[in-house]
Amino acid sequence: MSDLLYSETEDELRSAVRSLLTDRCDAAQVIARAESDQPHDHDLWKTLAADMGLAGLLVPESLGGQGASARETAVVLEELGRFVAPVPYLSSAVIATEALLGCGSPAADELLKGLASGRSIGVLALPLSTAPSTSYVQVDEADGRLTGRIAAVADAAAADVLLVVAGSGLYAVDTTAEGVSVSARTPLDLTRPLSVVTLESAPGRLLAADAGAAVRRGLTAGAALLASEQLGLADWCLTETVAYLKTRHQFNRPVGSFQSVKHRLAELWLETVHARAAARNAADALATGSEDAPLAAALAQAYCAPVAVHAAEEALQMHGGIGMTWEHPVHLYLKRAKSDAIALGAAGVHQEAVAELVDLQAP
Amino acid sequence: MSDAAELISRTKELLAAHPPATTAREDFLKARFDAGLAWVHYPEGLGGLGAPRALQAVVDAELEAAGAPDNDPKRIGIGLGMAAPTVLAFGTDEQKQRFLGPLWRGEEVWCQLFSEPGAGSDLAALGTRAVRDGDDWIVTGQKVWTSNAHNARWAILIARTDPDLPKHRGITYFVCDMTDPGVEVRPLRQITGEAEFNEVFLTDVRIPDAHRLGEVGEGWKVAQTTLMNERVAIGGMRLPREGGMIGPVAATWRERPELRTRDLHQRLVRLWIEAEVARITGERLRQQLVAGHPGPEGSGMKLTFARLNQEISGLEVELLGDEGLLYDDWTMRRPDTVDFVGRDAGYRYLRSKGNSIEGGTSEVLLNIVAERVLGLPSEPRTDKDIAWKDLAR
Structure with missing residues (x-):
């Protein structure tokens, strides 16, 4: 059975990340940045990725990474979720990094060095909703030139390099190259910007002739570890709402003393207890290379995605009118949670994946 | 060591x-x-x-x-899980020496005399009276939902020793001799057809003061130890994948494709996921205990298992269609052990209804989580400072 606890090292890592984010990523800053023309926080990214070395957690030391594992990465994501931090960590340090690790080519290794050091940002150019268990869009390739349109790619606006899937393999495309256009959309979740990527005979470098395994690896890691981000979101919503309802008075009583409210918060707490177990299980399965990793990832997504949404919706409702204001941060969590529920496959897609993996066939 | x-x-x-x-x-x-x-x-x-x-x-x-015999823990669960930790925590040296050995070896079966017809969720309102008589106490009252009373040699008992004090403060905890002539045990038949529980009538039962656990008036505090251990025991079982109620439903699903519908499939997969996540949570809880850092998560597990058992067994009855209309056997029996997955779907459906009532209703447990884990304030209470004898009942 997997190790479902947090190690001392993981606890220390959490404290370091939380303390940085407390200083540099408070809600007012995140809200102000969300509508600016710089939706990604590049300074914060530099500190996290380069100075603290967190972009290279999944990368072996031989390629300039930390040689850590999905367990530590998951802890970082819990904290990034808790602060709805606008940094491309899941995209670059998890999904693109794992896809490149799955290529095993010199060209991929070269890119990994850049990603691991935090010097460059990479993004797997697929719609954010792409699940590990389903089919995905491919662009056309001719003579190493790529042509196609990919909708709703997360963090592409911050990327230096795109990993592009074509029928003939996985290609690296520099975002500054000719024929590449990254055009921002207006996202539901302003803290994870989305773009349409258009390629017109853009020059690509082949990373792997068989894109399938690399893409699957990136998306499976993404789905498994997104659960930790969702846990962080849910945990913030619960903690913040409990604290607020201890001080908010109506009818000459703290609102948190009403049984109808307490029961809902207790249920939510229980959901976060289960979400933590599911998320840790998925992180550990990845870290140990367990053959159960696809099941653990699907299980964690199927369970944690709705929990994060439920937590954010309950947080908004229980904050009453203040929860509906732009000024209060709860909407950031609602928007992130709802987007996360679609990201890397909606809960229903993961339910179907579970059913397939454990032989509970549909009629 | x-x-x-x-x-x-x-x-x-x-x-x-x-x-x-x-x-x-x-x-x-x-x-x-x-x-x-x-x-x-x-x-x-x-x-x-x-x-x-x-x-x-x-x-x-x-x-x-090595093939060594065990002490048949299922038969003596109440003794092992509830009486023993309480005797250990509050018993005198004489009491520990007298009771713990025969209890563990299964030579003496124990039962629990806590709930009363008028004191369920509000257990502290209990009305069974214990009146001091020299070196003894004379106990009179009625208890209910007592598993194993008909096999028990001893009972852990809480009774009111001072009705003039507010309800939590006038209770004392005893070890009651179930062979006393004033103890009458009657089977209490449940919706499953069998009588797993009993009603116990106590009429002038004589308990020596030497069989008191803890101080006079401290019984509520002592009972908390018992109840905590009960909830841990209910929620803390270690299971393999599909080891709980989801097992038989998943097996039926795989073996009998003719029963499958789209609606049942969606519900089954959702419940399978929840059951597997609950199982992993139980494993995480166990790892926390082993590491010496027990978390508050345990108080929630019983809530989850109660709900899942009910939903899964409900689904199973529906899945079985025509067979779901049947029931294996309504014959009145008195089982010595309770096996939630031992009988047919109909039995599981009915028996699991008790999971959200026994050992603390789910509603009370949610209050406990809200107040003790989340630190939310309690509802305003009208019963805390009033003498027990003046409470509405």
């Missing part, structure tokens, strides 16, 4: 001195208790060695591999 190698060597010594193949069961259990290998976290002389609780698994594995 706390390391696994030392415990294995002691277990091997026990097995060498009392080979299971040629030793009578009672003798082996007695020798195991005396060797401190019964429950290693208990103190020396009381069946333990003061070792970490997690190391019990090492001893158990060694004994099981």
Whole structure:
């Protein structure tokens, strides 16, 4: 059975990340940045990725990474979720990094060095909703030139390099190259910007002739570890709402003393207890290379995605009118949670994946 | 004394001195208790060695591999899970010496006399009276939902010793002799058809003061130890994948494609996921206990299992279609052990309805989580400072 606890090292890592984010990523800053023309926080990214070395957690030391594992990465994501931090960590340090690790080519290794050091940002150019268990869009390739349109790619606006899937393999495309256009959309979740990527005979470098395994690896890691981000979101919503309802008075009583409210918060707490177990299980399965990793990832997504949404919706409702204001941060969590529920496959897609993996066939 | 190698060597010594193949069961259990290998976290002389609780698994594995007899823990669950920790925490040296050995060896079965017809969720409102008479107490009242009362030698009992005090403060905790002529046990038939529980009528039952656990008036505090252990015991079972109620439904689904519908498939997969996540949560809880950092998560597990058991068994009855219209057997019986997955879907459906009532209703447990884990304020209460005798009932 997997190790479902947090190690001392993981606890220390959490404290370091939380303390940085407390200083540099408070809600007012995140809200102000969300509508600016710089939706990604590049300074914060530099500190996290380069100075603290967190972009290279999944990368072996031989390629300039930390040689850590999905367990530590998951802890970082819990904290990034808790602060709805606008940094491309899941995209670059998890999904693109794992896809490149799955290529095993010199060209991929070269890119990994850049990603691991935090010097460059990479993004797997697929719609954010792409699940590990389903089919995905491919662009056309001719003579190493790529042509196609990919909708709703997360963090592409911050990327230096795109990993592009074509029928003939996985290609690296520099975002500054000719024929590449990254055009921002207006996202539901302003803290994870989305773009349409258009390629017109853009020059690509082949990373792997068989894109399938690399893409699957990136998306499976993404789905498994997104659960930790969702846990962080849910945990913030619960903690913040409990604290607020201890001080908010109506009818000459703290609102948190009403049984109808307490029961809902207790249920939510229980959901976060289960979400933590599911998320840790998925992180550990990845870290140990367990053959159960696809099941653990699907299980964690199927369970944690709705929990994060439920937590954010309950947080908004229980904050009453203040929860509906732009000024209060709860909407950031609602928007992130709802987007996360679609990201890397909606809960229903993961339910179907579970059913397939454990032989509970549909009629 | 706390390391696994030392415990294995002691277990091997026990097995060498009392080979299971040629030793009578009672003798082996007695020798195991005396060797401190019964429950290693208990103190020396009381069946333990003061070792970490997690190391019990090492001893158990060694004994099981050698084919040693066990103490049939299912038959004596209330004694092991509730009476023993309470006697250990609050008993006098004499009480610990007298009760713990026969309890662990299964020579004396225990039951629990807590709930009353008028005191369920509000257990502290209980009305069974205990009146001092020299060195004894005279106890009169009615208890209910008592598993195993018909087999029990002893009961843990809470009774009111001072009706003039507010309800939580006038309660005292006793060990009651179930062979006293004033104890009458009547089976209480449940919706499943069987009588797993009893009603117990107490009429002038005489309990020596030496069988009191804790101080007079401190019974509520003592009872918290019992109830905490009960909830841990209910929520803390370790299971393999599909080891709980989801197992039989998943098996039926795989074996009988003709029963499948789209609606049932969606519900089944969702419940399978929830059951698997609950199982992993239980495993995480166990790892926390082993690491010596028990979390508050345990208080929530019973809530989850109650809901899942009910939803899964409900789904199973529907899945079975025409067979779901049938029931295996309504015959009144008195089972000694309760096996939630031992009978048909209809039985599981009906029996699991009790899971959200027994050992604390789900509503009360949600209050406990909200107040003790989340630190939310309690509802305003009108009963806290009023003498028990003046409460509405």
